[in-house]
Amino acid sequence: MSEEVDIPNENVGEEKEQLLRVMEEKVRSLQTEVEMLRKELNYYKSEMDKLLSPPLIEATVLDTLEDGRVVVRSSSGPNLVVNALREVIVGKLKPGTPVALNQRASAIVEVLPTREEPVVRGMEVEEKPNVRYTDIGGLEEQIGQIREVVELPLTRPELFREIGVDPPKGVLLYGPPGTGKTMLAKAVATESGAAFIHVIASEFAQKFVGEGAKIVREVFELARKRAPAILFIDEIDAIASKRIDVGTSGEREIQRTLMQLLAEIDGFKPLENVRILTATNRIDVLDPALLRPGRFDRLIEVPLPDAAGREKIYSIYLGRMKVKGEVDVKGLAAESEGLSGADIKNVCVEAAYVAIREGRAYVTNQDVFKALKAVLNKREAKVKERTEKFI
DSSP: OOOOOOOOHHHHHHHHHHHHHHHHHHHHHHHHHHHHHHHHHHHHHHHHHHHHSOOOEEEEEEEEOTTSOEEEEETTSSEEEEOBOHHHHTTTOOTTOEEEEOTTTOOEEEEOOOOOOHHHHTOOEESSOSOOGGGOOSOHHHHHHHIIIIIHHHHOHHHHHHHTOOOOSEEEEEOSTTSSHHHHHHHHHHHHTOEEEEEEGGGGOOSSTTHHHHHHHHHHHHHHHTOSEEEEEESGGGTOBOOOSSOOHHHHHHHHHHHHHHHHHHSSSOOTTEEEEEEESOGGGBOHHHHSTTTEEEEEEOOOOOHHHHHHHHHHHHHTSOBOSOOOHHHHHHHTTTOOHHHHHHHHHHHHHHHHHTTOSSBOHHHHHHHHHHHHHHHHHHHHHHHHHHO
């Protein structure tokens, strides 16, 4: 006969308790997982709502009316008289405030944060450009003038306060392409320790009404924030040509941009430690309003270099290169009549290519003269081609 074995009740109770704890742990794990899945579901629902929601229209507040309605200028073009949500109106809607309009009813549903134009936000401000007066050849007179009207007011403003005069606000550099206008602007910024803000005037020309003027305001505001600063506007003739009575809507918008530029120079906000430098190859097409005293007080011509200037420019560029033997710099300058500083730099670069083609890591006198001949031949070919077009 087999004997029956009694299992103690205590062991059965412990197993049940252990099984209960395991089940509770699984329940908690599943609850945590459900919570995570619920959060993930809510996230994807909100993303779907964003994707399916209608877009809002950006606008700028022009005025608020007594009945609570608001006059706005829509980014799509026309001015609109619209309503606004009650929580948006109170103390927030002032002229110039950016807002968002509902697409269906054109009502103001949100006040947008003030932001800079992408053109201004993307500008690189050079704290110290890598150009000095010693890097510029043949422009000693121009360097002297620019130091007087730009560098001196930034480095020693007390002199002008003591005498009782306001220093010039702006300087216009004019002359043929490649003569060193941009280098002059960078050099004076370096020597005076000012931030250098470089703008091409064509960046002010925008498609929609008021956008160009807004960019002008923001560029000047950026210059004031970074003061002492030099604001260099290159190719100023892109927006500052002589105004005419009749023209296209695009021309009228450029004229509005020019008027904003003149207002910023003359404006109620003082420029303080900001100096304006502009450059152009076509001074003959500029509007007279830009050239009057009080705006651009000094007009500095930057001409093609003379023989002594060309000799110095050759010495500067060849001095940075590995040269073997003596180079007849005087002879090069004599044969380079009519070349600008940029052309002479091109000759030196071409001489380096001549040496590289021949498997050398240095430049000789013969290489430079060969490069000069090649540059002059290209120049003559271009002149001949242009002449034949008009015959």
